[in-house]
Amino acid sequence: AQRVTQPEKLLSVFKGAPVELKCNYSYSGSPELFWYVQYSRQRLQLLLRHISRESIKGFTADLNKGETSFHLKKPFAQEEDSAMYYCALSGLEAAGNKLTFGGGTRVLVKP
Amino acid sequence: EPEVTQTPSHQVTQMGQEVILRCVPISNHLYFYWYRQILGQKVEFLVSFYNNEISEKSEIFDDQFSVERPDGSNFTLKIRSTKLEDSAMYFCASSEGSGGFTDTQYFGPGTRLTVL
Numbered sequence: 001a002q003r004v005t006q007p008e009k010l011l012s013v014f015k016g017a018p019v020e021l022k023c024n025y026s027y028s029g030s031p032e033l034f035w036y037v038q039y040s041r042q043r044l045q046l047l048l049r050h051i052s053r054e055s056i057k058g059f060t061a062d063l064n065k066g067e068t069s070f071h072l073k074k075p076f077a078q079e080e081d082s083a084m085y086y087c088a089l090s091g092l093e094a095a096g097n098k099l100t101f102g103g104g105t106r107v108l109v110k111p
Numbered sequence: 112e113p114e115v116t117q118t119p120s121h122q123v124t125q126m127g128q129e130v131i132l133r134c135v136p137i138s139n140h141l142y143f144y145w146y147r148q149i150l151g152q153k154v155e156f157l158v159s160f161y162n163n164e165i166s167e168k169s170e171i172f173d174d175q176f177s178v179e180r181p182d183g184s185n186f187t188l189k190i191r192s193t194k195l196e197d198s199a200m201y202f203c204a205s206s207e208g209s210g211g212f213t214d215t216q217y218f219g220p221g222t223r224l225t226v227l
Contacts, residue, residue, distance in 0.1 A: 032213045043114075044154075044202065044218040051213050086154065090212040096159035096167025097142055097212045103153050 002027050004089050006102035013077050014110050021072040021105045023061075023087030030092040033063055033070040034099070038084040047072075047085070057081070077109045113137045115219035117203050123225045124193055132188045132222045134203030141208030142166070143186045144216060145178065147199040154202065160186065161208065193226045200224075 003026040013019050025031060035047040048056045050063045050070065061072045070087060087102040094100075116135045124130050136143050145157040159166040160178055175191045186205075190197055200221045206214040 034215075036218075043220045046215045046217075049213070049215065088154075092212055094167075094212060096161070096165075097144070097206060097214065097216070098156045098159060098167055098169075099144075099146070099154075099216060100156065101154040 002089055002091065002094060002098075002100040004087050004100050004102035006085075006087055006105050008105045009103070010106045010108065012108045012110065015079055016076050018073070018075050019077045019081070019107060019109075021085050021087075021107065023070045023072065023102055025068050025070065025087075025089050027068075027089055027091050029094075031063075032090045032092075033061070034088040034090070035059070035061055035070075035072050036086045036088055036101075038086070040083070044086070077107075079109045079111060082107055082109045115203055115205055115217050117201075117219035117222050119222060120220065121223045121225070123227065126195055126226055127192050130190050130193055130224065132190075132201050132203075132224070134186045134188070134219055135184050136186055136203065136205030137217055138184070139207070140205035140217075142206045142214070142216075143178075143180070144204040144206075145188050146202045146204065146218075147171075148202070148221075149196075149199045157188075190224075193224075195226050198224055198226045 204216040
């Protein structure tokens with residue numbers, strides 16, 4: 001079974017401070033991990049995915065298979081980073097490219 | 112940039128009525144999906160569709176649900192006899208299909224279904 005856990009429902013940080021959103025997963029096969037973001041009144045959109053190994057808008061995420069984690073980090077948060085962030089998992093063994101989502105973390109960046 | 116579109120943005124229906132939620136996936140994409148999010152809960156997978164047939168469905172996707180690609184552009188979700196617990200935001204998504212499970216899924220803006 002696939003499971004994604006985001007332990008923080010809300011993260012509140014000041015502009016310029018580092019931010020880290022935690023994501024832990026449970027999956028027995030070969031996972032692919034994603035971070036999706038939903039800005040106010042906008043659609044879910046991909047922020048980054050493990051396979052691309054890139055930094056988007058200053059965010060990075062490292063897949064740690066030993067700790068089964070895919071935490072999202074940004075060294076200096078900006079006000080425009082305020083949004084809902086969802087960690088999601090798919091896998092080679094998961095039929096139909098099914099995505100399993102975590103519960104989401106709301107990030108509020110204060111000026 | 113191409114986007115997934117969904118209509119209507121909000122649908123209100125009476126319990127027991129049938130509803131059809133419509134989606135237009137990105138034109139060159141081969142995989143289509145429906146997800147839903149009940150207020151305050153996780154985004155949940157309902158069904159994926161490829162090559163004109165269901166590729167995978169969740170246990171939520173029971174006999175009251177069906178999907179169809181009636182023409183070359185639309186992808187629909189039908190709920191035959193709505194229940195109060197079907198009230199949720201329904202998201203359509205599509206992906207290219209070339210990378211399989213590693214593909215990015217592109218989401219529509221959602222349809223908010225309210226069952227009274």
